[in-house]
Amino acid sequence: MSTTPTVMSLRVAVAEPAARGIQRFELRHPEGAELPAFTAGAHIRIKTPGGAMRQYSLSNDPAERDRYVIAVKREGNGRGGSLSLVDGVRAGALVEVGAPENLFELDAKAKSFILIAGGIGITPMMAMARHLLAEGTRKFKLCYLTRDAESSAFLDELRGPDFAPHVTVHHDQGDPGNAFDLWPLLEKPGSAAGQHVYCCGPTPLMDAVRDMTGHWPASAVHFESFGGDTKPHADDQPFEVRLEHSGRTYEVPVGVSILDALRLEGVHVPSSCESGTCGSCKTRLLEGEADHRDLVLLDEEKADHIMVCVSRAKTPCLVLDL
Incomplete structure (x- = not known):
């Protein structure tokens, strides 16, 4: 009986800009072997050149077994993991990668979905949207909220004919007064119709969605956080x-x-x-x-x-x- 390896050594087939400050990596087996399967919403853990382990959501179609695709935002004020990966890893390099895990899986019983992505939170949503398009039986609406077009990954694809009927893209240009109004989407709980909400993005966006879905059943609203509070605070002390x-x-x-x-x-x-x-x-x-x-x-x-x-x-x- 074969078992999924805990850690794999994968080759970086592609390392290229996906948007301003975001790098796209495509990982493949060095010998062309199939990779462990994953489901929409899954992530993998990668060992960065600095030695830290970081987790990144998979954005490609879960039906693909020949590659993993991630998009990494270069966080200048983070803990160095993304800087190490974006600045230090080029095509051809080998990286240690953990098997896919999923804490943000699409509900199998849900009949339709509202997907809300802020910034780099689009990455798991891309895998979800690809899966739902291929499945073709459950409706979804994807709202992609970013600062501007230049910082928006996957934008050309989302504006293409396959995704466009399902996707709303909004750029606030950094102006809080120009924020997208999610209330019309969330005002009426969709639980009776089997609708579920999935949200991934910065803390302010997730807090806003939590506030607007307080009248929804908790089981119908799902959040994927980027992790704990990892950025330094202004008042941090040794x-x-x-x-x-x-x-x-x-x-x-x-x-x-x-x-x-x-x-x-x-x-x-x-x-x-x-x-x-x-x-x-x-x-x-x-x-x-x-x-x-x-x-x-x-x-x-x-x-x-x-x-x-x-x-x-x-x-x-x-x-x-x-």
């Missing part, structure tokens, strides 16, 4: 972590995660997504107060646990059960 088992203390500078600070010192902590979404790096917190920035911990866990991939400290020192 702090220390002390490892209970060894007694050693390490400094965590501004802009560096606890996980990366420990990794640089040769201390291994299990990790996977490195974006505060998977729970792999959950660590017992013995002393100190954490500044939680993940999407995993329950309220009752926050006093004595921390996700070391994204969270920081509110006190000068955290003591970890490591």
Whole structure:
């Protein structure tokens, strides 16, 4: 019986601009073998040249078994993963890739869909739209909201004859007063008709959709976050972590995660997504107060646990059960 490999070494067949600040990567097996199957909404984890693992949504047709296609936004004020990938990976390179996972899957019982994408949040929606077009039995409406045409990936394809009848593209030009009005789409709950909402994009967009779908059944509204609060805050300060088992203390500078600070010192902590979404790096917190920035911990866990991939400290020192 064959098994799906946990990590694969794939070749970058294409690395090219998809829009301003966005790079498109096409990954294939070096020997031309089939890749593990995926479903619309799935993501893969990629090891960047800097050593960090980052997850990116697959945007190509799930029926394809010869390639994975992702689009990566170059985040200048992020934690360096996207910079490392966009600036450091060219066509022909080999990258370590995890098998596809899906936490944002289309509901099999849904009869129609409203897909709402903001910015780079279009990536999983492209796979969904391709799948639904090929399926041909369930209706969908895709709203793609961006700042301007130059920063919009997949724009030419979405304006083509296959997608155009299903797609609305809106550019706000950076003016909040020019935001697209989603209320007419969401005013009437579509649950009785089997309609589901899927939203992926920046936090303000997802918060707005949450507010406008408060009268929808929770089971009919789905969100895909880019991860926890991974960007540095203006008031971030360096702090220390002390490892209970060894007694050693390490400094965590501004802009560096606890996980990366420990990794640089040769201390291994299990990790996977490195974006505060998977729970792999959950660590017992013995002393100190954490500044939680993940999407995993329950309220009752926050006093004595921390996700070391994204969270920081509110006190000068955290003591970890490591």
